[in-house]
Amino acid sequence: MLPEQREVLDEIIVKIRAGRIRRRTFLERAMVAGLSSSAAISLLEACGGSSNSQGGNGAAKNLVWQSENDSTPTYKNLVDTFNKTVGQQKGIHVTWNNGPTGGGDELLTKYTTALRARSSTMDVMSIDIIYPAQFGASEWTNPITDSQWPASERDKYLQGPIKGCTYQNKIWAAPYRTDLGILYYRKDLVPNPPATYDDMVNQAKGASPSKIKYGYVWQGSQYEGLVCDFVEVVHGYGGEVIDANNNVVVNSPEALQALTQMVNWVGTISPTAVTTYTEEPARLTWQNGDSAFMRNWPYAYVQSNDPKQSKVADKFDIASLPHGGKGTAGHSAIGGWNLAINAFSKNPDEAWEFVHYMLQPDAQKGGAINASWTVTLQSVYDDPDVQSKQPLFTKLKPILQNALPRPVSARYADVTKVIQQYVYQALKKQVTPAQALSSLESGLKPLVTSS
Incomplete structure (x- = not known):
């Protein structure tokens, strides 16, 4: 929302409450300012102007929430419910702006442009899990305090996403929905999922090429x-890239075991072309019935189980990712979207009221049932209503509880490029795993010490 649009909305809100304009004029000006007809009507109702009466609901604050793209009606419905309940009670109205279909990079560009200009046009922002540290270090978002979100309440949520939003011992965003890597396996070929990566290799070799084309497909592109x-x-091997004290620890025996394992997959249990695979090529190979195992996100579950488009429908199950070496459990990488409060918002307290509402059971359950989002409130996964409508959720809770974030860094955009570069070189056998980790350590240290 542009500043001039925000000014128009603020002006007509004041006038409708003062009885200086009628309902029709309010709606016309709201739509000229860029609101849809339904959003304009919702705003009118929140202002107490559902008729041509001159009544109002007091000094309501109009907030703008910029979300990631939602192709379902879920966010709209949650905002409408908030405006009619909590918003009416506390004098708050939220206007929802849907995010671009182009993805997170386009949204990040929009945020950085606005926040560098100290813009207050957005009060609440949906940010990718990899950016809370950057936004916090830049002082673009307000930290969530213990008085707002006490530890006794935070304990009810998945801890991995909260860790991903934590930087220098402060929480810079509230995790609404998460994502996780999971292991898909052909239960007609592999009776039990592998506990370790060595087990997976042995099972994959037993299935491929005698019974199936490939043993394992995953995301090996740069x-x-x-x-x-x-x-x-x-x-999974018990190692880390950057530890909790912001030390680069990737050049370790555990990481060497892990990267050596991955390099050994290429051209053996995995196709050589796996170094070109992103999520979709892996999914399509799997759905065509050409692999015994696949690493992917939960989105692939429904498509893989659809007999109209999948040859593996009813032939597979999911499990936690394996572990290896000294590791005792598999750990999924976390994705997902989090709600941050713009540090330049003129209504930070009201913004927290909306964020807190989105963390509550009804809003979390709504995301799970209506959009199949893996939300962060743990009790949702035990809810009978959710389980009946989203059977996949019965399997996800124990995997989510062990999920961990990618390296948390204020310079994540640079960190990820360095990781991609050297890991990919190892997969392509341009360097040894040991050389790749040494270069990775050298490349990361200046980024971490300067963040």
Whole structure:
């Protein structure tokens, strides 16, 4: 929302409450300012102007929430419910702006342009899990305090997403929905999922090529998905990339075992072309019935189980990612979107009221049922209504509880490029795993010490 649009909305809100304009004029001006007809009507109702009466609901504050793209009616419905309940009670109205279909990069550009100008045109912002540290370090978002969100309440949520939003011991965004890497396996070929990566290799070799074309497909291209896959294997072996004290610890025996394992997959249990795979090529190979195992996100579950488009419908199940070496559990990499409060907002307290509403059971359950989002409130996964409508959720809770974030850094955009570069070189056998980790350590240290 542009500043001039915000000014128009503020002006007509004041006038409708003072009885200086009628309902029709309010709606016309709101739509000229860029609101849809439904959003304009919702705003009118929140102002107490559902008829041509001169009544109002007091000094309501109009907030703008910029979300990521939602192709479902879920966010709209949640905002409408807030405006009619909490908003009416506390004099708050939220206008929702849907995000671009182009994805997170386009949205990040919009945020950085506005926030560098100290713009207050957005009060609440949906930000990707990899950016809370950057926004916090830049003082673009307000930290969420213990008085707002006490530890006794935070304990009810998945801890991995909260860790991903934490930088220098402060929480810079509230995790609404998360995402996680999971292992898909053909239960007609592999009776039980593998506990370790060595088990998976042995099972894959037993199935491929005698029974199926490939043993394992995953995301090996040089992009963000490779970072997710890499940190999952490193965490599974008990290693880390950057530790909790902001030290680069990737050049370790555990990480060497992990990267060596990944390099050995290429051209053996995985096709050589896996170094070109992103999520979709992996999914399509899997759905065509050409692989015994796949690492992917939960979105692939419904499509893989649709007999109209999948040859593996009813032939597979999901499990936690394996572990290896000294590791005792598999750890999924976390994705997802989080709600941050603009540090330049003129209504930070009211913005927190909306963020807090989005964390509550009804809003979390709504996201799970209506959009299949893996939300962050743990009790949602035990809810009978959710389980009946989203059977996948019965399997996800134990996997989510072990999920961990990618390296948390205020310079994540630079960190990820360095990881992608050297891990990819190892997968392509241009350097040894040991050389790749040494270069990765050298490349990360200046980024971490300067953040």
